[in-house]
Amino acid sequence: MSIEIVNVGKRFGDFVALDDVSVSIPSGRLTALLGPSGGGKSTLLRIIAGLERADTGKVEIEGVDATRLPPQKRNVGFVFQHYAAFKHLTVRRNVAFGLEIRKRPKDEVRSRVDELLALVHLEQFAERLPAQLSGGQRQRMALARALAVEPTVLLLDEPFGALDAKVRKELRDWLRRLHDEVHVTTVFVTHDQEEALEVADEIVVINEGRVEQIGSPDDLYDQPANEFVMRFLGPVTQLGDQLVRPHDLRLSTDLTGTTGAAARVTRVTRIGFEIRVDVATTGGQPVTVTLTRNEFLALGIEVDSDVRVSLTPGSPTTTVSAPTQPPTKAPALTPTP
Numbered sequence: 001m002s003i004e005i006v007n008v009g010k011r012f013g014d015f016v017a018l019d020d021v022s023v024s025i026p027s028g029r030l031t032a033l034l035g036p037s038g039g040g041k042s043t044l045l046r047i048i049a050g051l052e053r054a055d056t057g058k059v060e061i062e063g064v065d066a067t068r069l070p071p072q073k074r075n076v077g078f079v080f081q082h083y084a085a086f087k088h089l090t091v092r093r094n095v096a097f098g099l100e101i102r103k104r105p106k107d108e109v110r111s112r113v114d115e116l117l118a119l120v121h122l123e124q125f126a127e128r129l130p131a132q133l134s135g136g137q138r139q140r141m142a143l144a145r146a147l148a149v150e151p152t153v154l155l156l157d158e159p160f161g162a163l164d165a166k167v168r169k170e171l172r173d174w175l176r177r178l179h180d181e182v183h184v185t186t187v188f189v190t191h192d193q194e195e196a197l198e199v200a201d202e203i204v205v206i207n208e209g210r211v212e213q214i215g216s217p218d219d220l221y222d223q224p225a226n227e228f229v230m231r232f233l234g235p236v237t238q239l240g241d242q243l244v245r246p247h248d249l250r251l252s253t254d255l256t257g258t259t260g261a262a263a264r265v266t267r268v269t270r271i272g273f274e275i276r277v278d279v280a281t282t283g284g285q286p287v288t289v290t291l292t293r294n295e296f297l298a299l300g301i302e303v304d305s306d307v308r309v310s311l312t313p314g315s316p317t318t319t320v321s322a323p324t325q326p327p328t329k330a331p332a333l334t335p336t337p
Helices: 041-049 091-101 106-119 135-148 165-182 193-199 217-222 227-232 293-299
Strands: 003-012 015-025 030-034 056-061 076-079 153-157 185-190 202-207 210-215 237-239 242-244 249-252 261-271 274-281 286-292 306-311
Touching: 003 041, 015 041, 015 056, 015 202, 015 210, 030 041, 030 165, 030 193, 041 056, 041 076, 041 153, 041 185, 041 202, 076 135, 091 106, 091 135, 106 135, 106 165, 135 153, 135 165, 165 193, 185 193, 193 217, 202 217, 202 227, 210 217, 210 227, 227 242, 237 286, 249 286, 261 286, 274 293, 274 306, 286 293
Parallel strands: 030 185, 030 202, 076 153, 153 185
Antiparallel strands: 003 015, 003 056, 202 210, 237 242, 249 306, 261 274, 261 306, 274 286
């Protein structure tokens, strides 16, 4: 393992930021720390970097106890959300900065910077100042600067959070390709579920200072450990006492069936190629179903149509821990064959 977090705890006054957290981060992988704001993920990243000191527990990097090592001795690269840059230095000089303060030979610095600028597709902007770059270009420059000193670990704190949705999507695709080229152990913090599911090899879900679940994107999405993970990783709806994904539900106009629950369509919303159908069971429980446009058209339903709603076999479910509405007599959830 590249990074071992063992029983780490951290308080800020009375606030518990991390509560006995243990995580193993594999070498050469891209790991996401995912959770809501204030959940502890950025605090954990800063403890790995040495920018915060844990109150309890231990941090190991590449088998070395780094718990009390200062940041400059941990050989980590750190990229912040708000792309800290030396405004008076060119892109080339920004990327070269870490190498220059380490007194590397000029030829080595020039060669390494040229290599990195090509890697992040900024060769033609080498002599520009940071203010002359777009937000996405500045963040790529920051990543190149962090990689320049060949860190053991690359740490990214909400690296794309300050960018608009389109640029963010482009950069996370680029980050995945970049990681596949350089294979440096990378840990990034995000509260964006789609970003984590799309980019990461492994996801650590953190909430209220505790680890809720660790696993691959598929593991977490298909086998959520609890209600929080299922709710946080994507849209959910409730049928009976089960949380389910709206796209895992089926609607049928065959009212003679015995599986699922009888319901009536209350609303139809068209969202691009998807159709969101809101129904209410005979017990009064609201349920949301997501269909493709073709599925919806084949059913021939509209508002006030009577239907049956059921779960696709093998779909992930989680039992709701507490009622979100008054109890109803909705039928038990039964997968359709």
